[in-house]
Amino acid sequence: MNDNEWMRGGTVLVTGATGRVGSRLSERLLDLGAHVRTVVLPGDPGRSRLDARITVIEGSLGDREVAESAVHSVQAVVHLAALMDWDRSAAPALFRSNVEASFHLLDAASQLPDFHRFVTVSSDEVYPALAIDGDIHEQLSLAPYSFYGLTKQLDEVLTDFYGRAYALPVTTVRFALTAAAEEITRHDGWSGRLFFASGLRALFAGLGRLDAVAVIDGAIADQDNTLLLPRDHSGASYRNHFCDVRDLIDALMLLLTEPAAVGDTFNVSGPESFEYEDVVPRLSEALGIPFVELELPGPAFSIKTDISRIRDRLGYAPSRDIETIISEVGERS
Structure with missing residues (x-):
């Protein structure tokens, strides 16, 4: 059974809040009484579409000072933001935007005295999904075929480390393709x-x-x-196998609130x-x-995508x- 008391009046950092998933998650959290904070890059056109109730910090999460400011005094983090580029020349930017940003956020969160959950959003590219003939389940060996996928695998390694070494309450979710x-x-x-x-x-x-x-x-x-x-x-x-954005938000709320999510990794996709x-x-x-x-x-x-783990352990029930x-x-x- 989850306990949402900390959420009412608490602050959640939602990175990537200008995106299609982050914007919807932010609205759900705000409606539940949480305060939402996010970070946007200078000139991000999505900033004008953000809910006026969201606190906005301008900068890059690859900058340690920006990341520390974003995490200061929050009760939870949902780390959705990521650079997505499959061109080989993008590798340096991918590493800074994805891996270094995750490190800064995890490290800052691990030093907070009253912290409830850090949700790292990964991808089925860590498997890799396109090369598997059969059900994709969490026990499969990871072998990303893109540098983007590699950065998500490194994010997972960092998340696992901070959970084990510093008792940070972490959970990792591997998104399948999201559709609307x-x-x-x-x-x-x-x-x-x-x-x-x-x-x-x-x-x-x-x-x-x-x-x-x-x-x-x-x-x-x-x-x-x-x-x-x-x-x-x-x-x-x-x-x-696609996942409707609305089902994805339901999954993120479970990962953010259910005690059984801590320390584990979950696939998320649609029903079939x-x-x-x-x-x-x-x-x-x-x-x-x-x-x-x-x-x-x-x-x-x-x-x-096999979603039996999140369905059986957390009660995830996608319907779309x-x-x-x-x-x-x-x-x-």
Whole structure:
């Protein structure tokens, strides 16, 4: 059973509060009576959209003084902020923005006398999800395929260390791909990029699967306005697993408040995975744009995230699958 008494009138640092997850989490916390603090980079266009009740510190979490100021006197931290870039040249910036920032926050939080929870947000890229044929569970060996994924693995190592060495009440969550109806309709949307031909092409290019890129280029001219139903050489459909933002917020609240979350790591995703062959035709109809079915060289993605740990231990009960999201797309059309 959780105890939220500290939250009413307490202060929670939510890094990344200008993002789609952080903004919604901040609203939930504010509605429960918590004070919310965040850090924004100079010139961040999302600052103007922040709830007026949020206390804003301007600066970079890679700066130790900024991080210490942000953590001062808070009761909890939800560390969502991260630089996401898959270009090799971005490695130095990724290390500073992700790893150094996490170190500064954890170190500062470990010195607070009245502190309840530090939630480190990681990613399924630490496994890596795209290379696993079978259920993705927390006991799998970590082997990130991107420097971004490596920074999240290092964040997890730091979090575990501060929990063990300094008794900091920590928990780590590995997000699967997060989806929302407003994003799935665009080729450049965070979840839409895994349905539109241009987004999948970019993903294959980043993974070095240039033979798959060549097939897509040869078959689809208008890639920004065409959905792709991918299959492998045997005709098997690709599989993926999304988490609706609203379910994700429910999970974060459990991780922030449930005593059983301390010292553990949890996958978070939606209730069920899906096959592209079941979803792409429906999404095509909802959006009113065409889809193309292609057999691509190389193995199919077959992502299925095991969420039994957070479901069984913390009572997480996601209710919105990909069909829910597509239905909402149709309602908006």
